[in-house]
Amino acid sequence: MNIIHITLGILLGGAILTYFANKISGVVRDLMFISTIVVAAALFFIKMTPDTVAVFNLGGITLSLGMNHLGLLFSIIILGLAVLAGFYSLPYMKGKDNLGFFYMNYLLSIFGMMGIVMSKDLVSFFIFWEIMTWSSYLIVVYNGNKANKIGIKYILFSALGAYSMLMAIVMVYSQLHSFSIADLSAGFTTMPASYQITIALLLITGFAVKAAMMPLHVWAPDAYSNAPMSYTAMFSGALSKMGVYGLVIVFVTMVSHLPQNFWVRETIAWLGAITAGMATIYAIFQDDAKKLLAYSSVAQLGYIITGVAIGTEISMIAALMLSIVHGMFKANFFMVVGAVERQAGTTDLTVLTGLIRKMPWTFFSALMSAIALAGIPPLVGYVGKWMLYESLISNGNYILVIVIFFASTAGFLYVFKILYSIFLGQEEPEFENVKEAPALMVIPMVIIALLLGFFGAFPGYLLKYIDNALVVMGYPVSQGKWWEMTTLFNAWGNKVSTDLIMYTTITVFVTIAIVLFYRWKNGRYVSTKDISLSGEMPKEDENYSFKLDFYKPFERAISPLLRYKISKYYNEFADGMEAFFDWTRRIYNGNAQTYAIYVITFLVILLLIANNIFTV
Amino acid sequence: MDFLIKTLGAIATIIVAFIVGMLYMGINRKITARVQNRVGPPVWQNYIDALKLVSKKTSVHHGVMQHLAPAFLMISSMGTLLFIPILRGQSWFPNLSYHGDLIFILYFMVLGSLGMALGAGQTGNPNAAIGITRGLSQMVGFEIPWVMALVAMMIQYHTTSISDLMAIQQQHGWLMFQNPLAFLAAILAMLGMFRYSPFDIVGAPAELASGPISEFGGKYLGLMMSSGSIFAFTKLTLYVDLFMGGASNIVVLLIETFTLYLIPMLYGLVSPRYRTEQAIRYFWGWPTVLGLAALVYSVVI
Numbered sequence: 026m027n028i029i030h031i032t033l034g035i036l037l038g039g040a041i042l043t044y045f046a047n048k049i050s051g052v053v054r055d056l057m058f059i060s061t062i063v064v065a066a067a068l069f070f071i072k073m074t075p076d077t078v079a080v081f082n083l084g085g086i087t088l089s090l091g092m093n094h095l096g097l098l099f100s101i102i103i104l105g106l107a108v109l110a111g112f113y114s115l116p117y118m119k120g121k122d123n124l125g126f127f128y129m130n131y132l133l134s135i136f137g138m139m140g141i142v143m144s145k146d147l148v149s150f151f152i153f154w155e156i157m158t159w160s161s162y163l164i165v166v167y168n169g170n171k172a173n174k175i176g177i178k179y180i181l182f183s184a185l186g187a188y189s190m191l192m193a194i195v196m197v198y199s200q201l202h203s204f205s206i207a208d209l210s211a212g213f214t215t216m217p218a219s220y221q222i223t224i225a226l227l228l229i230t231g232f233a234v235k236a237a238m239m240p241l242h243v244w245a246p247d248a249y250s251n252a253p254m255s256y257t258a259m260f261s262g263a264l265s266k267m268g269v270y271g272l273v274i275v276f277v278t279m280v281s282h283l284p285q286n287f288w289v290r291e292t293i294a295w296l297g298a299i300t301a302g303m304a305t306i307y308a309i310f311q312d313d314a315k316k317l318l319a320y321s322s323v324a325q326l327g328y329i330i331t332g333v334a335i336g337t338e339i340s341m342i343a344a345l346m347l348s349i350v351h352g353m354f355k356a357n358f359f360m361v362v363g364a365v366e367r368q369a370g371t372t373d374l375t376v377l378t379g380l381i382r383k384m385p386w387t388f389f390s391a392l393m394s395a396i397a398l399a400g401i402p403p404l405v406g407y408v409g410k411w412m413l414y415e416s417l418i419s420n421g422n423y424i425l426v427i428v429i430f431f432a433s434t435a436g437f438l439y440v441f442k443i444l445y446s447i448f449l450g451q452e453e454p455e456f457e458n459v460k461e462a463p464a465l466m467v468i469p470m471v472i473i474a475l476l477l478g479f480f481g482a483f484p485g486y487l488l489k490y491i492d493n494a495l496v497v498m499g500y501p502v503s504q505g506k507w508w509e510m511t512t513l514f515n516a517w518g519n520k521v522s523t524d525l526i527m528y529t530t531i532t533v534f535v536t537i538a539i540v541l542f543y544r545w546k547n548g549r550y551v552s553t554k555d556i557s558l559s560g561e562m563p564k565e566d567e568n569y570s571f572k573l574d575f576y577k578p579f580e581r582a583i584s585p586l587l588r589y590k591i592s593k594y595y596n597e598f599a600d601g602m603e604a605f606f607d608w609t610r611r612i613y614n615g616n617a618q619t620y621a622i623y624v625i626t627f628l629v630i631l632l633l634i635a636n637n638i639f640t641v
Numbered sequence: 642m643d644f645l646i647k648t649l650g651a652i653a654t655i656i657v658a659f660i661v662g663m664l665y666m667g668i669n670r671k672i673t674a675r676v677q678n679r680v681g682p683p684v685w686q687n688y689i690d691a692l693k694l695v696s697k698k699t700s701v702h703h704g705v706m707q708h709l710a711p712a713f714l715m716i717s718s719m720g721t722l723l724f725i726p727i728l729r730g731q732s733w734f735p736n737l738s739y740h741g742d743l744i745f746i747l748y749f750m751v752l753g754s755l756g757m758a759l760g761a762g763q764t765g766n767p768n769a770a771i772g773i774t775r776g777l778s779q780m781v782g783f784e785i786p787w788v789m790a791l792v793a794m795m796i797q798y799h800t801t802s803i804s805d806l807m808a809i810q811q812q813h814g815w816l817m818f819q820n821p822l823a824f825l826a827a828i829l830a831m832l833g834m835f836r837y838s839p840f841d842i843v844g845a846p847a848e849l850a851s852g853p854i855s856e857f858g859g860k861y862l863g864l865m866m867s868s869g870s871i872f873a874f875t876k877l878t879l880y881v882d883l884f885m886g887g888a889s890n891i892v893v894l895l896i897e898t899f900t901l902y903l904i905p906m907l908y909g910l911v912s913p914r915y916r917t918e919q920a921i922r923y924f925w926g927w928p929t930v931l932g933l934a935a936l937v938y939s940v941v942i
Contacts, residue, residue, distance in 0.1 A: 145723070381763060382704060392759070401752045402745060414744050418795055423936050427789060432782045440775050441758050445770060449762035515742070519802040526724075526749070529737065533719045537864065539710035541699070548699040548708075553765025556703075556856055571770035573660065578917030579778040582925075618768035 047125025713756020772852025789932025791849025
């Protein structure tokens, strides 16, 4: 009985108890839910030491679990977000139906994720993977509206991933007669070459589904936007990182030993970059805040996949850094949209307008997340991006860096769109009575926003954990070579001092702000309707905010690119299959006489063949 | 003591940038007027304008983002200025030029535009928002050839630091001759960066009534003008550092920056305005081809 048993036990037990607590009362259920997360996280971070191992016996199957620094890094993302999103969840989900079921699945998916990062053998990995998939599926369909089709898409792609993973596991066992991941990485080189490449590709497929890599990303935008926002914060922030976790292991322990190593890496890196580019473009044209963020998540994971696939020291650091930071700012962004949805009743960007004075703290966290998302210094978002660029340039992927740069610059467009459409523009009487979200929702958001600033000046606090994780994976120690507490280095020894950047920014900003605030009291606030518009004054019921066709000129400029939409091909494939099954229905038309004819025909054919066979 | 000298150096740098930038704007107004057969305002008119605007009291505002927009804008202009070397040899104004590299500067230059965009958005003026969407779209356009040119130089000399590139040019000659394709791509991208005609689609006086800045008056406008001129000087100095090996003294710096400044200015004087999609496609046409060629050139060489 050690901390691994305890953490998993608390999460699993808490999930079941929360479900039954719902029968007693809502307050008990909420308390049960939040205390499960907080106690599990607190115990985990206090007690957990790397190299703890645990063994479960499940009726003849032995599941061995253990913790290392890589798992620890990902558990920080999972449990950290779980605590914040958990508190956020309480007011956000208040008053909705079937909450016992929702919270049970919420806890189960955390249980699944923690199990994944602790698994030491492929069987337990697969079991926890499926627990995570199914619990998240049940939450995706929780909202009900159109959920069926979206859920089917999600579970179909997840099943594809799971089957390829299962196939790879079977192949591994057939070769090595062991399910252990350690045996796999040790014995991988002894396998036949054809097995090596097949296993690696199958596993990459399995993980790429969760990490939403093109062309397996189709489920993601709908699933992210359809789940309740308090879960999507986890879904996009932590659950998608499980795909990254798997990819890191596959690339380090398997792909690097392949003879076709270079081509696999380049292909996946390019797929990641194209994912980033295309998803960014689609994010720009979304008119729903949730959809926009969902596409943006797909795009951000594209960068991460590229970093993992390239696999040099600095690109690995970049990918893991981006994973953590994406977990923070994207979770925060989804929480912001959830808060807006709860307070203003919609997430339609063409309807929302001018909420900044109503929800200032929400705006503050949205702004910080936006700056981090765009990768603009001095917030922490740029640390990972900077490293990714440096790694691609020094590694010789010159065209790739241009594609990523395009995606990243185009990212400013949707960042501005979501901030402007929700919070800025002319105020609308419809939203006059909107209030700031409850404190339990605002505090987690502001905590993340402040952390984004803090780590921007001192990225070393995060890089330390990443360094430990990469040392476990067999990389050399990176501190001093690639980074110090407040300095980043590239392959050619050029550096960026993060703390000086932060101080310079703050100094300039504060100086000018003092100039601006000098005699500020003399100024008075005038409404956003009181503007110079060629002498015209908008009436009370008129709103001149610019909302529709926001980036029309940009759309016109890139229209040739927009023709390619991968989901079109999937839909055509689905239509084709449907037509095929329709056709088979003509054979199985449910008429007993037709079936009788089939039986007779079959017998006749059989007789003819049999005669042929036996007489000759 | 060291800290004090550095702070004074930084302030001196900013003052120089302000004076030079404003002077260039004034000369621009004069030349534009002469081309259009007008007399035009005196060259020092911009100093008078800025002084008058900044000394005004703020009487109305549209909220805190709008109020702080000039502060965000100044982060880009002043902040970036502090991170690039002004003169070669680093005896004058070293500032923070060893503490940030090119890729960092590329991103740092954007922060101000984002803050400004949000400030303009809060005013509720539809023209402001339209102008910003145009500006951001155009930025996606010109950043592609610009980044290609920069990456070409980085891989040619294996460094991302501006000071290193300047030192290299001391030995090998100006980069505008070492990698002329990159220089051409960068110069074409610069046309978009300066937002003179035909790329003045953000302000677009005719249809957008000066766009994002339309609700900013008085102190706000004064600070924005100052920021604009500092930023112009910053960008010109960056180009001089990258392609002309930096300047050894302030006179050479003025000559070189002014020569570069003439390019977007004179090109603008004879061009009508593009539509946004035309502007984007312009940058994704020949400038990008040149950028790609520069990349190939620096890989091959």
